Amino acid sequence: MNFQPITQADLEFLANICGQENLICGSEIHEDFSHDELGDLHRFPEILVLPANAREISEIMKYANQRGMAVTPRGQGTGLVGGSVAMHGGIMISTARMNRILELDQENLTLTVEPGVLLMEIAAYVEAHDLFYPPDPGEKSASIGGNISTNAGGMRAVKYGVTRDYVRALEVVLPDGEITWLGGKIVKNSSGYSLKDLIIGSEGTLGIVTKAVLRLLPRPVKAISLLVPFPCLEKAIETVPLIIQSKAVPTAIEYMERAVIENSEDFLGKKFPDSSADAYLLLTFDGNTREDIEKDYEKVAHICLKNGALDILISDTQERQESIWSARGAFLEAIKASTTEMDECDVVVPRNRVAEFVRFTRQIEKEEGLRIRSFGHAGDGNLHVYLLRDQLERDEFKTRLHKSFVRLYDRARELGGQVSGEHGIGFAKRSFLEEVAGKVQLSLMRQIKHAFDPKGILNPGKVI
């Protein structure tokens, strides 16, 4: 791929569009914008622009498209696969200034936002109106634009599904600068191919989301969390399919090991409510009446105890729940802080194959000589598996890492799983997507990319 380098004339054009004060060039660009949250992928854009609206982005795209300049859209840069790193230099478009909540429509239960609004801002805003935006990824400082671009899932997918399920409409700037609306404030749609669903999860390679209409739910009145210690991880995870089968509907089912909890205690400087057991399930139940929730969690508690759980710790105060879930939210950072470098594997497998997959990560740990930590969404089959460098030489780490990744993704495919549950493919996982999706699907994806972006200028080098 060959892109035009940025010239002085380009800078002047961009300054005209967005204002000089919203342009940052060359060595003025902060190091943060050269990478995302994981790995050693570093590449600076030639210029960072912070447009104010879709019209400005449209102008930039028209210009870049005509001249064949690479454009990388960027939310908060909290991704884990290099999706928002400017691999080919060029223009980086940050949506950080497009951070307004535009409309709460209580009659249609929708929230219209700009892409730069943070997940935690949406949560706080809708909660104040007694409403609920269910997707709940661990990283609350991610932008909603980024969440849409990776079809982020989070903890509550067991009961509520993923980001895709909560996007009613998108305003998108296409690579040639056209501004188009997909979907609407509508509940059903069967009007041609679902371009909206193509944009969701396309990691900024098909268009730039400039507005989103999100579907809201009434806020559940009550939530209760159960922390369930087990003598070992297998026992914990093997209980999950039994819970699903019991027809109880937990909001979330997370699994965690003592080692990860200890990392988190060190990192936060706070004790976890219990860390005596080797492994835990953390479950939440929500609903509108205590009876409704109790019926479910009593059934689940019974199943856990029957399957070897050591105890059932109930958290029904908000304070206690927040302390558990904030520890859970710090796992990624805590593991990161415990090592020199790491990379991750965000596989998703059928829910009844999670135990098998985790067992396989243990085998890889031994056979490839690489410390591996995992935690994740046992209830929806989405695992976050971290491969840690520790004291290994860089080259040796890279070699072992690659071998381990190949084996892990192969196994995921054998189990009927996919490369990524919610973090996406970005730059780092492209070769694994090729393996799992196969030639036929990849060729379709390439042609779709070509239909949207014939010159390949938008987020080049990502996904496919």
Next chain:
Amino acid sequence: MNFQPITQADLEFLANICGQENLICGSEIHEDFSHDELGDLHRFPEILVLPANAREISEIMKYANQRGMAVTPRGQGTGLVGGSVAMHGGIMISTARMNRILELDQENLTLTVEPGVLLMEIAAYVEAHDLFYPPDPGEKSASIGGNISTNAGGMRAVKYGVTRDYVRALEVVLPDGEITWLGGKIVKNSSGYSLKDLIIGSEGTLGIVTKAVLRLLPRPVKAISLLVPFPCLEKAIETVPLIIQSKAVPTAIEYMERAVIENSEDFLGKKFPDSSADAYLLLTFDGNTREDIEKDYEKVAHICLKNGALDILISDTQERQESIWSARGAFLEAIKASTTEMDECDVVVPRNRVAEFVRFTRQIEKEEGLRIRSFGHAGDGNLHVYLLRDQLERDEFKTRLHKSFVRLYDRARELGGQVSGEHGIGFAKRSFLEEVAGKVQLSLMRQIKHAFDPKGILNPGKVI
């Protein structure tokens, strides 16, 4: 579009693949296969084949693709837009023999089915296992393959969403005969562009669904229906946004007028529980405890009464509920039986615009001189508006119909709506999709079609 006519050699090839007994030719083809459920669109395929599995369909597609023969996939033919009519003759592939329920996976809460399984068969099967497949279109004898191809919605979309939300994975035969699996028994997926979501709602123009893995939910323990008479339709429909705003979560909110109820009484030869009022809302609430449901429906009953409802009729026995819902299920047939010919408009608008749109249908009725009846899903903004010929001359009807359609779809677009909520575009609504989607989106859709089906042999003349 020019397609190769079927020759004797083709018949022999197809007989070799599927068996002579699964081939029906020329004048042997029953008239039913020349049309779907609405309008005057009649066209016979040259040959009707009933393959047994994906492999046979793959062989047929390879052959047809090489030779440039038109292929029309067909479920139960219950569509309303000509989507399964063989507009260019050629081969019709019926999935009627592919009607097995293949697997109930209780650990992952999925049901794997062939495309020819009927909606009512799925409902009965999962109910027997105390499970629940939420999509609930009025036409229970539709096939699941057809439902997926139109992204069917039905009554329960208010609470549970549409078919798209319940398809975990698809096995698809592509136009060139490749068999590919999209998705998996997985809850989350962020692994490249969502080809699965492209196939859903593509009305058999991008591929033929040969297996589907459906997501199931535990069956709600209790359901209660409220039939709420109002003095006029406007009053009834204007109450819906207030219900949504109240944060109660009904499973379904349907609206109906006395005239339609009377049609249905005539058609079924059975009295509706009440037909004294001009208009009704019919609501269902489901849940796992009586308290949970009561809290919601009491709130809603109060809102209805405050907004002019004449009464609240509660149906909490299964028998009574079935009698109401079976009347509701007969509306389409009943209206059809009340006239000589009709066509329909399946628009979807934001929920707080339904009243405005219904008012506009009244205006059209007067101004264009065409009897119009409507009913539908007030809770999700999806209206079924029927334009009736009655004693009009055919040509005159066609003229008035077209003028009315243009005005109705224009208004839907102005209100932020779409051409079709759940019946699709098929053959009949293509020009209206062009209007509403606009050039940019249509061009993307055309290129996507070309990526999947460069020779344009699969369901030609549909959608775009």
